[in-house]
Amino acid sequence: MSSLLDALGTLRVAANGWSVEILDQTRLPHELAMVTLSNWQAAAEAIVTMQVRGAPLIGVTAAYGLALALHTDPSDTHLDQAASGLLHTRPTAVNLRWALETVLSQVRPLPSTERATAAYALAARLAESDRDTNHAIGVAGLEIFRSLASRKNPDEPLRVMTHCNAGALATLGWGTATAPMYLAQQAGLPIHVWVSETRPRNQGAALTAWELGQAGIPLTVIADNAAGHLMQRGLVDVVIVGADRVTSAGDAANKIGTYLKALAAHAHDIPFYVAFPGTTIDWTISDGVRQIPIEQRSAREVTHQVGRLASGARAEVALTPEGTAARNDGFDVTPARYITGLITERGICQPTTEGLRHLYPEAIR
Numbered sequence: 001m002s003s004l005l006d007a008l009g010t011l012r013v014a015a016n017g018w019s020v021e022i023l024d025q026t027r028l029p030h031e032l033a034m035v036t037l038s039n040w041q042a043a044a045e046a047i048v049t050m051q052v053r054g055a056p057l058i059g060v061t062a063a064y065g066l067a068l069a070l071h072t073d074p075s076d077t078h079l080d081q082a083a084s085g086l087l088h089t090r091p092t093a094v095n096l097r098w099a100l101e102t103v104l105s106q107v108r109p110l111p112s113t114e115r116a117t118a119a120y121a122l123a124a125r126l127a128e129s130d131r132d133t134n135h136a137i138g139v140a141g142l143e144i145f146r147s148l149a150s151r152k153n154p155d156e157p158l159r160v161m162t163h164c165n166a167g168a169l170a171t172l173g174w175g176t177a178t179a180p181m182y183l184a185q186q187a188g189l190p191i192h193v194w195v196s197e198t199r200p201r202n203q204g205a206a207l208t209a210w211e212l213g214q215a216g217i218p219l220t221v222i223a224d225n226a227a228g229h230l231m232q233r234g235l236v237d238v239v240i241v242g243a244d245r246v247t248s249a250g251d252a253a254n255k256i257g258t259y260l261k262a263l264a265a266h267a268h269d270i271p272f273y274v275a276f277p278g279t280t281i282d283w284t285i286s287d288g289v290r291q292i293p294i295e296q297r298s299a300r301e302v303t304h305q306v307g308r309l310a311s312g313a314r315a316e317v318a319l320t321p322e323g324t325a326a327r328n329d330g331f332d333v334t335p336a337r338y339i340t341g342l343i344t345e346r347g348i349c350q351p352t353t354e355g356l357r358h359l360y361p362e363a364i365r
């Protein structure tokens with residue numbers, strides 16, 4: 001992983017021991033800015049505005065949001081208010097609900113004097129475990145990379161395509177889809193990454209390009225629309241993406257545009273993998289297209305773009321005629337039949353209920 005990103009971290013507890021500092025992802029790649037969160041409302045706002053983003057990081061931020069709430073006021077009323085406010089920030093990534101439920105179930109039985117300390121300790125454990133989990137995803141994913149690379153000319157890098165940012169920036173370390181890339185680099189397995197820009201918010205162009213670039217992993221940014229063309233030309237060996245929610249049957253919701261890549265990969269017989277931790281599985285649903293809630297975001301993210309001017313100033317520019325209607329679905333669902341395999345911290349499985357249950361036998365049936 002990039003030593004700069006490793007040193008900064010995406011989230012950390014401040015020197016005062018209770019407030020939380022986050023790397024403001026809305027400022028990347030042109031500016032490195034840390035922002036301090038001092039109450040649960042600030043944590044919720046950071047999630048809504050996507051200063052923090054990515055399913056695992058959203059979950060850990062929400063856990064710290066509850067710790068901040070308990071630091072201010074450990075009463076049940078305040079805890080419930082914070083939990084509800086944090087839960088409603090972003091609807092698609094299920095890690096958010098999981099993290100809130102995990103903290104709530106452990107702090108609620110405690111006396112009010114002990115709640116804040118317990119919540120901080122638990123949030124820290126979730127953060128640490130996310131890092132370890134992603135490393136394990138990387139180990140499993142690296143095996144796939146090795147196997148695909150062994151069928152190629154050893155002088156050529158494995159050509160990996162990814163979408164959005166399921167990277168270290170979206171987590172507490174390593175990322176999910178990027179973990180095998182970092183481990184491939186460490187193992188001396190040559191790879192080259194096609195990074196699709198990920199309109200409208202450009203997480204690929206701004207965030208994945210930044211973090212892989214910092215780490216020295218060879219990459220090329222492409223327009224989202226170029227993905228099918230590159231696959232058709234035989235320039236892609238494997239596609240690997242993250243997920244915000246995976247159903248018990250293996251359907252995967254991820255950033256808008258993922259589905260189109262899966263369709264194109266399927267048409268060209270290119271392996272398409274989804275990498276995620278067990279906390280991204282929603283065992284309560286099985287039909288992703290019908291049951292996963294898709295976040296609707298502001299039309300302005302489609303009609304306008306934020307970037308850096310030649311002067312260095314940050315600016316927003318309009319792309320469409322003034323007043324043009326736009327629709328902005330944040331995610332789409334890739335049905336399991338278009339997925340080659342699921343890469344988790346417990347290994348790789350088929351995108352089926354049986355496959356997932358084999359890896360997670362303790363899951364609710």
Ligand code: MRU
Pocket residue numbers: 053054055056093163164165166167170171175176177203241242243244254255330
């Ligand atoms: O809207 P975002 O930027 O939070 O969406 C992020 C993604 O879709 C990621 O691929 C997903 O959360 C997995 S992050 C390891």
